[in-house]
Every structure is written in C-alpha cells, then in structure tokens.
Amino acid sequence: xxxxxxxxxxxxxxxxxxxxxxxxxxxxxxxxxxxxxxxxxxxxxxxxxxxxxxxxxxxxxxxxxxxxxxxxxxxxxxxxxxxxxxxxxxxxxxxxxxxxxxxxxxxxxxxxxxxxxxxxxxxxxxxxxxxxxxxxxxxxxxxxxxxxxxxxxxxxxxxxxxxxxxxxxxxxxxxxxxxxxxxxxxxxxxxxxxxxxxxxxxxxxxxxxxxxxxxxxxxxxxxxxxxxxxxxxxxxxxxxxxxxxxxxxxxxxxxxxxxxxxxxxxxxxxxxxxxxxx
Numbered sequence: 001x002x003x004x005x006x007x008x009x010x011x012x013x014x015x016x017x018x019x020x021x022x023x024x025x026x027x028x029x030x031x032x033x034x035x036x037x038x039x040x041x042x043x044x045x046x047x048x049x050x051x052x053x054x055x056x057x058x059x060x061x062x063x064x065x066x067x068x069x070x071x072x073x074x075x076x077x078x079x080x081x082x083x084x085x086x087x088x089x090x091x092x093x094x095x096x097x098x099x100x101x102x103x104x105x106x107x108x109x110x111x112x113x114x115x116x117x118x119x120x121x122x123x124x125x126x127x128x129x130x131x132x133x134x135x136x137x138x139x140x141x142x143x144x145x146x147x148x149x150x151x152x153x154x155x156x157x158x159x160x161x162x163x164x165x166x167x168x169x170x171x172x173x174x175x176x177x178x179x180x181x182x183x184x185x186x187x188x189x190x191x192x193x194x195x196x197x198x199x200x201x202x203x204x205x206x207x208x209x210x211x212x213x214x215x216x217x218x219x220x221x222x223x224x225x226x227x228x229x230x231x232x233x234x235x236x237x238x239x240x241x242x243x244x245x246x247x248x249x250x251x252x253x254x255x256x257x258x259x260x261x262x263x264x265x266x267x268x269x270x271x272x273x274x275x276x277x278x
Contacts, residue, residue, distance in 0.1 A: 019059030022046070022067070029076055030251060031069060045070050066262060073258035075251075081113045082249040082257065083131040086241045093120035093129065107131065107246050118142050119233075122212060125278055127152075127230030128238045130257075131246070140261045141234070147207040148260070149182065151232035152214050152278070156223035159189045160200040164221050168204065174216055181206055181217070199226065214278055230278065234260050 022041070023034040031037065038056055040046050046053045047068050048060055060067065062076040075082075085107050087093070095116060097103040101123070108115040108131060118130040119142040132138055141148055171180025183205035190198070200223065204214055215225045231238045235256035241247060249257065 017059055019061050022048070022053060022058045022060055023056075025060060025062050025076055026067070026069070026074065029074055029078070031074060040069060068259065068262075071259070072255040073262050075254050075258055079113070080134045081111055081115060081132060082134065082254050083108075083111070083115060083246050084236060084238075084241060084249055084253075085117075085129045085131055085246045086238055086243050087121055087126055087129045088243040089124050089126045092123050093117050104129075104131070107244075110246075119209075121230060121278055125228045125230065126243055127228075128233045128236060129230075130233060130236070137258065137261050141257075143209075147209065148234045149205060149207045149232070150230055150234075150278070152204045152206070153187070153229050153231055154202045154204060154214055154218055154225045155227035156200050156202055156218050156225050157197065158200065158223050159198045160186050160202055160223055162186070164223065165202075167221055168202075168217065172220065174220060176210065179208060179210070179213065179217060203231075212278060228278070 023037045026032065026037045026046075027034045032040065037046070041053050041056055041058070044052050044054075048058065049066050065076075067074045067076060085104070087104075087107075091102045091104065094103050095105055095108075104117055113133040115131040115133050116135070116138060118132060118138045121127060121129055130138075130141070140146055165184050165186055168181045168184040171178055173179075181204045183203075185203050187201040187203055189200045202218070202223075204217070206213060210216075214228060218225050229238075236249070236253055
C-alpha cells in the first residue's frame with residue numbers, strides 16, 4: 001500500500017494568533033509600560049469585557065473589546081477625540097445654523113476629525129459642552145433615559161429663601177409632569193443686578209433631560225433666570241476654562257466619562273433620539 005506523503009511544515013506558515021497582546025494595546029493607550037501592565041494582570045486589576053484577565057498572553061481586539069483598569073474604562077481607539085468647550089452665550093448648539101446665527105463650527109476648526117456636540121445648551125446659556133467624534137458615546141450620554149447628572153449655576157431675580165430651596169428639592173408639577181432637583185443650594189442672596197433689583201445665585205443639580213428645565217423650574221418658584229451656566233456634566237467639571245475656549249479631555253476624564261457610559265447606557269439609546277436643551 002502506498003503511503004500518503006505528509007508535507008514538511010513550512011517555516012513561518014503557522015496561522016498567527018488572532019488579536020493583539022493586551023500589554024501592547026494598553027501601553028499604546030498610555031496606561032503604563034508593558035512590564036507594568038503585566039504586573040497589573042498578575043494583581044488582577046485588568047478586565048476585558050467585564051472578566052478579570054488571568055493570563056499574561058491574553059490577546060484582544062481593540063476595536064470591539066472593552067477594557068478597564070481598576071474599574072476605569074480605557075479608550076483604545078486613538079482616532080476618537082473628546083473635547084470640552086465652555087460655550088459662550090449667543091452661540092447655538094449646532095454645527096450649522098440654518099438661520100445664520102453663530103454656531104459651534106468655529107470651536108472645532110483646529111481638529112481634523114469631524115466633531116459633534118453631546119446634547120445642547122440654548123443660545124443664552126453658557127457652560128460645559130462636550131464635542132466628540134465618538135458617535136456611540138454621544139448618543140448614550142444625550143439620551144433622555146440615561147439621566148446624566150448636570151450642575152448649573154443660575155442667577156435669578158429676587159431673594160431666594162430656604163423655603164424655595166426646599167421646594168426645588170421636594171418637587172412640584174410643571175406642564176409636562178412632576179420635577180425636582182437632585183440637589184439645590186443658595187450660593188448668594190445679595191447679588192446685585194444691572195437694574196439695581198435684588199438677585200440670587202442658586203446651584204441646581206439635575207439628571208433630567210427635559211427642555212429648558214432649569215429656567216422653567218426657577219420661573220415656577222417665582223425667580224426667573226437672568227443668567228445660566230452649566231458647570232458640570234457627569235464626571236466632568238468646567239474648572240477655570242474661559243468662555244469660548246476648548247481643551248481636550250485628560251485620560252482620567254475620558255476614563256471617567258467612558259466608565260459612566262458603559263455602566264449605565266440604556267438599552268434603547270439609539271442614534272437620532274432627542275437631546276436635551278438647557
């Protein structure tokens with residue numbers, strides 16, 4: 001009987017393993033050196049898709065796998081851009097306004113990527129706005145059911161009392177349903193105004209995505225808003241960023257934002273859903 005010849009293996013013909021070594025990916029993402037990442041793996045500090053990594057030779061697909069270190073999400077796609085803008089008043093929250101009003105395009109010109117805003121602030125409201133080319137993240141954070149926490153400072157007419165602050169946190173009915181602030185506090189009840197009439201500064205923390213909700217709430221308790229700024233969006237703080245200026249988010253800020261989105265993203269968050277306007 002003739003034996004079937006068995007071909008000799010060709011050097012280098014073996015099928016290469018799929019994916020990229022986790023150490024290499026995290027080093028490229030700026031997390032730590034490969035050696036330090038290996039130590040993280042030994043210490044059980046790294047998870048891929050929610051499962052603790054136990055082997056040093058673990059390979060991943062950076063385009064699909066979700067990685068976190070010490071519970072903080074890591075952005076592996078270096079093509080994604082995350083920018084914070086302190087939107088000035090008089091600017092509408094759109095990339096191209098059909099009525100010719102000042103829009104957000106001027107704040108994205110220095111980046112090659114095509115950036116979009118996450119949610120909206122009305123033209124007369126200033127403050128923190130996120131610009132990104134990460135469409136998935138933008139849709140999740142702007143989705144009404146996500147309920148990301150936002151902090152506003154409102155200058156309002158009149159002297160706000162402790163009873164009014166309590167009403168804001170206890171809640172009341174508006175035309176579109178019941179509303180209450182997660183937190184509210186009076187910052188200043190003696191703020192002067194251009195007209196010489198008494199005014200107050202109030203800080204409101206809300207997770208509602210309803211349209212112009214801060215202005216409607218304050219009007220409902222008898223203190224119309226004259227100036228409004230958003231100081232915080234989820235884990236991001238405006239800090240000392242001047243009005244009309246932008247800066248890229250730090251790795252820590254990106255991680256906090258992505259961690260928030262991955263943990264709490266609603267199943268029904270789909271592109272095209274309405275975004276909040278304040």
